[in-house]
Each structure stands twice: as structure tokens, then as C-alpha cells.
Amino acid sequence: MLNCKQTSLLVSQSLDRPLTWRERLAVRIHLLICVYCRRFTQQLKLIRRHMYAWQQQAAESQDIELPLAAKERIAQQLDKFY
């Protein structure tokens, strides 16, 4: 019987590799009886579904700009090669 710690590791790995049938079975049995690990599983999937949007938001938010000094340093480098 898996405990919650072992289950959480396998649930995480199930997002990264196919589990063996033994592992899948063991996880499924644990999830049947453990509401906390069921929540954990749903939450990892929820996080995964939002990661692409996280990247988009981080790149498109207007709060941060390439600092002017950095822009000038890069421009100087570009001039050397262009």
C-alpha cells in the first residue's frame, strides 16, 4: 500500500513519464481512498493547464521594460556586427 508521500511522487512522475501498470494500479487504489491525494492530483493538473498563460502574461505585461542602459549596451554590440 502506498502512502501519501510515495503517491505524490508517482502522481508528479505520471506527468513526466508513463507509469508502469503496477504503479498506475497502486496510485489508483490510493486515490480511491485518499481525498487529499485526489485534490493534489487535480491541483497539479490545474497548475499545468495555466503554465502557458503564465509565460504569456509574464512576457506581455507592461510593468517591466528592458532598462534603457541595457538597451544601449545591446545596441552597441549590434553595431559591431551589423
Next chain:
Amino acid sequence: MATNPHDWLNEHGDYLYRFALARLRDPHQAEDVVQETLLAAIKNPNFAEQSSPRTWLTGILKHKIIDCMRKQIRETPVTELLSEEDANMDEFFDDTGHWAEKPQAWGIPHDALQQKQFLKVLQQCMERLPQKLAAIFTMRDVDDMDNEEICKELEITTTNAWVMLYRARMGLRKCLEIHW
């Protein structure tokens, strides 16, 4: 369409910088990879007709970010890279392997406003993750790279990768639980 590198810098510099900063956190490293990206773009300006300059530049940038992470991981003492045995999970589980703090039910973000709030918290929690964990997690869950690719790019073992991804998810989940 802009083909002058200075136009790329002016039109996409902020975007590329924010993209890099979200992944690397360090402003100097972010600046460096943006510069390397534009220099690489000059050397090979034949981007595919169908992709926009921004998409094309972002593609180059992703590789530059990975190069930067690989260098840092290479400089990391082996003992600091996590293996299954030393992934210390005491903060999450008690001695018997039960949750130290039981996962609570979350509200699912449904409408646009909730989505926005959720992303804001996710952003803050990503910033709190250790840099290397955030980087590998981003390669996996944003870029959808498979483990084999990630291990090859970062020169780490499969077990390292699984455990780092596990730790990243555990940390992120816990932070979201507190703040979402």
C-alpha cells in the same frame, strides 16, 4: 517587416527581456541572453516566412536561456542536485508519509477575473521557486519538452529531473494553497 537588428531590439526587446526575466529572474542574465539572441539572429537572418519575427526571436531566446541554465547547473556541486534519496520532503510529509498539511479544496478559476487573479498568484509563486527548479519546470510544463530532451539539454540524470520537477510542483502547489 523589420529586418534591421535595431528594429528587432526596439520592437521586441522589452518582450524578449520580460520573457527571459520570468525564466531566469536575474536582470543581468536576462540582458545577456537577449543580446545573444539578437546577435545570433544577425548571423542567421533567414527566418521562416510563416513565422513572425517575434516568434522566431523567441525560439532563439529559449535556446539561449537553456544554454545559460546548463552553464549554471554545470557549476552546481553534484551534492546540490537532487536525487531521490536526498529530496528532503520533511516540510511536506510527516514520518509516516502522511501529509503534514493536508491539501485543501481549491476554488477552480472560472471567469476571466478569477483566471487573472489565479495567474497573478501563480506568477508570485513562480518567483519564489528556486531558479533551477523554476527553469526545469518551465521547460517541462510550458515548453512541453520531454524528460529525455530536458536531461540532454541540462546534462542531468533522469532521476535528478523527476525529483526536481516533483519539488517544483510541491513548492508551487503549497504556495498557491496559501495565497490562492
